[in-house]
Amino acid sequence: MNVKFLLSVSIVILFLYGCATPETKKPAPATPVTQQPIDDEELQPASVEELLEQARGENSEETIVLLLQAGQKLLGQQQPQKSLFLSQQLANLPLNQQQLNYNRLNMAEAALQLKEPQLSQALLAQIDSEQPGKRQLRLQADALLAEGKVPEAISAYLHLYDAYPASDLTQLQALENLIGQLMPWQLNYLQNSHAPALSPWLALAELQTDISDNGRYQKALISWQRQYPAHMAQPLVEDKIAQLASTDAQQRPIERIAVIIPLSGREASLGEAIQHGMLAAYQHNQDSRPLTFIDSNARPMTDIVQELMMTPPDFVVGPLLKQNVDAYIATEQQLMPHTWPSLLLNLPEQQQPGSQHFVFSMRPEDEAKQAAFTLFQQGYQQPVILSQDSSLGKRLADTFEHQWRQQSGNTPQVIYYHTSKEMEQAVKTALDVNLSKERIFLMRNRMNENLKAEPRNRRDIDMIYIFASADDARLLKPYVDVNISPFAKAIPIFASSRSHNINRDNNTSRDLNGLTFTEMPWLLPNQARQAELWQQARQLWPNTSSGMQRLYAMGIDTMNLVDKAEKMQRTPAMHHAGETGTLQMDSERIISRSLSWGKYGFRRVSAISMP
Incomplete structure (x- = not known):
């Protein structure tokens, strides 16, 4: 098919659908520069209409460049469907590598505007260039953020600003807010990502974890400026220092x-x-x-x-x-x-x-998110979730499943049980023990002999997560243990705080030996933030549930939190080291918790670190 004919058809269809948004000022016609980097975000000041009109009279090479620019202009006008249509028409033409890359960038941005971040990332992965340009790096970061992968998105933004430094205060504030919203278990991942210029950002976020004293906070900001004189966040810190006086006026005293x-x-x-x-x-x-x-x-x-x-x-x-x-x-x-x-x-x-x-x-969903994120970062790939078939159990299993899928791209298997009588069958189903028994039975019938064989459990499972009460966990954990083949590797078992009971006996610890779980610091040995209050509570109510x-x-x-709530709203990085966990406020003014980890030993529970 004739190239010029295809281009003419595209232009006509775009005009028929009113793709162009008329502009009041008419600048000089654009002159395509084919040697210009394909992802130069500073487009020439021509409207979509003018670019399309000029494309009519140019040769094939320059026409393609003008249409690529028109596609990017349409995206700037939030018209992703029309930009995507133009990109699909251009994809049928014999484009050179630079033009292919430009077209894929347009398609990736259109997909992002259409709320398809995974498709956007797939298109970005097809770009073939020696080094990613500014627009490609920005789109990669935006797509990760749209997927909810905030730590990964922050790392991508830092790579973008390392190659193309940001001076706009709004961009710096947006990045700072993203870093400030991270829970401690997400910060651990970010610290291990080795993103460029990360340490100064983390140091700045650490300054804001407690800003109760403005004078001390101002001194800390000035000290940060001296320590990192060339860092891109200098304008941001200057703005913070300038606003400290007005912040004092905003905070009303709380007396009643x-x-x-x-x-x-x-x-x-x-x-x-x-x-x-x-x-x-x-x-x-x-x-x-x-x-x-x-x-x-x-x-x-x-x-x-x-x-x-x-x-x-x-x-x-x-x-x-x-x-x-x-x-x-x-x-x-x-x-x-x-x-x-x-x-x-x-x-x-x-x-x-x-x-x-x-x-x-104290949403239990916070635990499920933290557990799924942390365990994936620990290297687990094939989890099975065992959960009670209740509204709460389903809610927590759904939260864990969503977070796991977001991190890994895979959906973990979820097996529900209704009553304690169904637990053993649920475990056998999860481990495929029944299938192994069926195979042994068939072999015995075929051989007509009393074949000695041990049922084998699945070998692809590397972790089991339990959403169950403490009483149910005491049954589930032994069921898992006895259904693991004697010659197979033990499968690690994790659980939420629902499986932990402080009023346990030696039998409980024995039954749950090896179980790792999330829990608030208050209920783990020697982890209470205010030990004096913990001792006082144990003396007054030694048998409290x-x-x-x-x-x-x-x-x-x-x-x-009474004196901190309003400050936490203004400063996302501010957190409170509480008895129920490390507390932070999100953009919807909901306070989330980051919990500690504990593990059952043979006779006692110990606090452990999960990096």
Whole structure:
């Protein structure tokens, strides 16, 4: 087919579909420069319409370059479908390598705008050039970020800015925010990536983990400037120092604190555990501010909010129960504009939190994400997930599966069990032990002999992850152990904190020997951040359940977050080393946890490091 004919058809179709966005100013016609780097992002100031019009009168070589530029212009106008259509027409032509690369860059960016980051990365991988250009590096980083691979995206941005330094303050702030949002287990991966100019960025993020004292923070920033005088983030640090004075004015003093939790009825024990933890931290911090506890089960939420309106607090903690959180948000919106910040202790189901609502709910999904990410980085490739067939079990298994697929591109096998009676069958299904038994049975029948053989388990599984209660884990772990062939390698078993019970006996430790799990520091030996408070709690409530201890630790962290929540919102890198984990706030003002790791030995549990 004639090349000029194909090009003419493309131009006509693009005009018919109104691809060009008219511009009021008409610059001089563009002159294609075929020797110019293909990913030069500074396009000539010609509109799509002008580029297409000029392409009509040029020879084939220059026409192709003009159409490639028009495709990139369309992307700048957020018209990926039309740019992709043009790229597909150009792909039918005999393009040279430079033009092929340019066309693939356009297609990759179109795919990214169409929310297909994996397709974008596949197209970028097809580009054949000695060194990646600026646009290619930017698209690689953007695609990784769109996939949710934040540490990998940060590494890619650092490679981009190493080759093409960024001076725009917005770009620097965006990169800093990405680094600041990383949980500790993600930071470990980033540190091992050996990305260029990473150390100064990590040092800057570390400065912001605690900015409670502006004077000390300013000195630390100045010290950073002296240590890294040529680093690209210098303009960012200068801006931070300039804004410190205004930051002081933004922070309102918190003098009156109201706490809305259940203190009567069925849920009283939950509220009391949090209350005791808050009071322990209150006394430990030698706090003297008025602290008022309001029973959320005693009156309707409308009455509680109206009472708060009469003597407005500076900060509200709670409610705790989901239905009360929804009612609190709805009542606020109905009765008054929001004037005080609130630290909600649960996620609402129906209402949308407002701009001054922070959420600290100890989501179990945080554990599943951390475990999947960390275990993949440890080198595991073929996990099997064993989970109770409940709404919580499915939610956690789905979270682990999604995170694993995001990291590896593979979907792990998930096997559910309904009751404890089904556990052994679930384990045998996971390990394919039943299939091995069937093969042995067939061989015995064929040979008509009493063949001696041991069932063999699957050899492709290198890790098992359990979402189960402590009682269920005591059954599942031995079932796995006895269904591993005597001549096969032991399969490591991991679990969430649901499988850990602090009130264990020697039999429990024996049954769970070798099980590794995530847990809050408060419930691991010698890991409590405030050892004095831990000793005090053990003396007062020596037989308290793991669940109540978790709520007590949540109360301690809640009290300490009162003065930090607003600062954490402004500074993504700021975190709190809490009893329930290392706490950080995301862009939706939800506080997430990074947990510690523990392992069952024959007689006791030990805290371990999982780099």
